[in-house]
Amino acid sequence: MVPLDYYLILSAIVFAIGVVGVLARRNLIVILMSIELMLNAVNLTFIAFSRFLGSMEGQVAVFFVMAVAAAEAVIGLAIIISVFRQRQSLDPEEMQLLKW
């Protein structure tokens, strides 16, 4: 059986990729995808612990996260489309109206 550490390290790597994607990319769609990466990294951790501890609670949490992620993807994409129609651009650098 693959030891727990492997799952956790993989999960940490995926999460870090997601973080870098959210912070560094210049396209809203990629940023949204990076958020999904982070969520799935967390899901992986949940599942791993669930399996190793023999408890179902981790899986319950994963289902919640997947439901929320689906809703978030829907709303997020709708907002992105709306923003794109307004500005013909998806660069978050240009979305700076909310400052002083």
Place this chain on the structure above:
Amino acid sequence: MVASDPGVATYDLLRWIPLIPLLGSVTNVFLGQRLGRRNAGLLGCAAVGASLAIAAYVFFQLSPAGLFRDPIYTWFESGSFKVNLSLQTDALTSVMLLIVTGIGFLIHVYSLGYMGHDEGMVRFFVYLNLFIFFMLLLVMADNLILLFVGWEGVGLCSYLLIGFWYEDPNNTIAGNKAFIVNRIGDFGFLLGIFLLVTELGRQGIWTLDFAELQKHVQMLSPASIGLITLLLFAGATGKSAQIPLFVWLPDAMAGPTPVSALIHAATMVTAGVYMTARLHFLFALAPATLSLIAWIGAATAFFAATIALTQNDIKKVLAYSTVSQLGYMFLAVGVGAFSAAIFHVFTHAFFKACLFLGAGSVIHALSGEQNMRNMGGLKSYMPKTYWTYVIAALAIAGVPFTAGFFSKDLILWRAFSHGAMLLWGIGLITAGMTAFYMFRQLFMVFHGQCRADSHAKAHLHESPSAMTLPLILLAIGSIFSGWLGAPEYLWGSAWDRWLQPMFGAVEHHGEAGTEIMLTLLTLAVVAAGLFWAYLKYGRAGAQIAEDSENVFYRLSLNKYYVDEFYDAVIVRPFTACSRFLAQIIDPRLIDGTVNGIAALARGLGWVARGLQTGNVQHYLAGFLLGTLVLLAYYIGQL
């Protein structure tokens, strides 16, 4: 009328005495222009006339020891401290009521003629009626707070009427001066009231009702009574124009002449005397304050009289004369002769009002001329004014069997029998000077050659009967009002009998023989003053138009430079200080502090707003950083 205890009765007619003039004033505010000048004036006269009728009616129902009360409602209360809006009339108030409404009525009628040509006549009667209201409130108040309301109210009306012809900035300045100088005195007065409340309150008595005060006055310590009376007297020096606050009264002559007669001679300026008489039970317990009052009164009487000797403005002479006569009243108060002081208030109201109205009649006839050097010989042009003026001048000089003779001699006699020889001596010399300056004025205005220019001469006329009738009535009063207070060696004093329950029996020190001797001495001094005035100003060929180079003459003519002194010592440093505050402290320190705090906030904001880029990714980076820090912290804890 429901009698609750003997001598004290509730009587709700009292409230109408001040209320009717107030209604007259308010009516004229709203309807005066529509009624027209003449009707508005008649309304004003009628309102005061109605007050006079009620006051007289009340007077005849009152017994000397009696007291009518009209509690209208409780004004405010705090714990056991309660101030009522309630009026009262006792022997003292009833006398003041008759003076205020009686003289006030005559002066209202006179104003019909005097102000008849003036555009602002409606406004004039509004102010005049309002003044009568406040003055009546002052004398009818049954507690110190309400008295203070009246006190401030008459000050306000005085200010409004001095600056009545506001187009001339000098009149406005004179009004301001009167108001500000009075404010200084009133500040002392108010402090006195506060001190009285707290000192009595410390003994568990929270009250300012005169009757209650009189009952509990013994509980105060002598030191606090001394301080309280001193502060209250500071108020009186302002309102009644005593040293050191007398400077506003001569300037107050900028107002129309009926105002000078009513407010600045007969009624308002005597409010200080009334206040001390009303609180006589308090002042009687403060011998040090009383002797200070006596000295200030005597000094004021003397110095004002010396200034009056050389003035050339017809109203200024009378103004300084008023200050001087008020000094006599305070001299009487200071030697404990409250009844004599109020008696002089009473007689002085008649002859000084008569003199002012006579002067007004002259000014009116000469189309506004006030310099006595441009008058002269008016005797034949205006006989009624002349003869009433003569009678009033004789009365103020104290010629036997005129009002001033009785009241002034009474004061001098009381000062003498009190043992205050020096005060008596000052009063005696002042009596001589009074005779001199009054007859100097009489000769300059009515005798000799007419020195008016041809234009004024062409318009010379006797005043209309609305003006001469009050003059005649006041002249009659200038003689007979004094007969009420005759000395014991003649027919005795009805006045003292009337006020005896109020101030206690008059103690008769000394003998009638001494009193007669002193009276003869006074008469000799008065005759000397009169004769001197004739020599200097009455003879044919008298040098009227020239100033003497004598140093005393110059001092007197320039009013001892008191105004200049105050200007240099108080007004200028104060203005400089204010200017410093306004131009340096206010913009630099005050504004600087406020603006500095604002600039600080802006600076901090300028630093902090760099963090707010509006870029979501930057915020997220911060978010991550925070999470990492917290994480590191918790891991460190493990």
